[in-house]
């Protein structure tokens with residue numbers, strides 16, 4: 001037996017649909033294909049957060065939202081929400097000369113003695129300061145200092161705590177006691193201007209640094225102009241504004257370029273150009289459909305692949321206050337049918353965590369429970385950022401664990417646009433239940449993540 005509250009909610013919803021529905025605006029395979037073809041094209045260069053390709057994708061998405069009539073909700077009169085991080089493409093080799101007393105000097109080689117792990121590329125001369133114990137850490141960071149912490153990276157990070165070393169010129173921790181293989185610095189570095197160059201020293205260099213053998217470091221890594229990492233945010237206000245909104249989202253970033261190979265572009269057609277296309281078309285249909293009980297925030301985030309960075313930034317600075325946000329639906333990898341189900345069918349992560357799935361099931365929508373609970377998909381996409389903030393937020397997908405996941409073969413021709421159009425119809429109906437008639441989903445007992 002289903003709870004009485006759900007029965008009442010559903011019966012009033014079905015009735016409402018019968019009255020208002022003159023058929024939703026068509027959600028076409030052609031329109032979905034057009035979005036995916038732009039976003040997953042080779043010239044988007046794999047849409048890596050903070051890359052020029054990702055910014056081009058953000059501009060395309062902004063133009064679609066503008067055409068659909070969405071208001072700019074990224075702040076500062078634009079669709080684009082700056083999340084405070086930048087991408088830098090690095091150029092050339094690392095140059096790192098350590099200088100000690102009496103003219104002693106050592107040129108470190110990338111990969112062999114030293115690895116640059118994080119922080120924007122730059123050129124600077126730093127005083128080397130050895131701090132051998134946590135209690136000796138200076139209270140204030142100094143941008144002219146390379147801090148040597150002669151401990152492993154995990155320990156170094158725990159010493160630095162919440163600051164992550166922000167404000168120091170560089171932070172050098174100790175890696176393995178043997179030298180490594182020569183390698184190039186990372187092709188792309190993400191950070192903001194306050195980030196230290198985070199370096200790992202190894203072999204004899206690590207031992208010499210721990211012994212205080214050097215006092216100066218000349219460090220140089222060339223990089224291109226910084227590219228801001230942005231979310232794209234549009235708002236469809238409510239006609240009878242009730243101070244409540246739902247969020248529809250997908251991530252438009254992907255993993256960039258492979259280091260080598262004939263085809264180096266990670267196109268990310270399924271992951272997650274498909275989800276972005278679906279959100280854009282549902283958004284357009286909502287704008288065309290009129291009559292909205294709740295406002296709709298359309299959020300296309302960056303930085304999912306780097307650890308949900310864009311959605312976390314949105315939750316810190318939302319377009320509609322979080323206490324007025326009643327649900328956030330995320331779309332991930334909806335471009336191909338899951339063989340466990342079939343074309344036009346979706347599954348929902350964290351199905352039993354809320355009453356969303358059961359409510360949709362009551363009106364016969366083909367949305368099943370996530371068949372791969374071992375994969376922890378619920379915590380692995382941007383819905384998790386909202387769920388941690390207390391908002392009922394789950395992901396719709398039809399990912400069937402195909403082999404093209406995070407490979408350069410995740411290409412447009414592998415997608416099934418008829419399947420996508422059928423899923424978009426299903427999702428559109430599912431969304432209207434939230435938007436039009438005030439169904440407010442709630443967490444099940446123990447459903448909300450800690």
Ligand SMILES: [Zn+2]
Nearest residue numbers: 251271272332
């Ligand atoms: Zn994804």
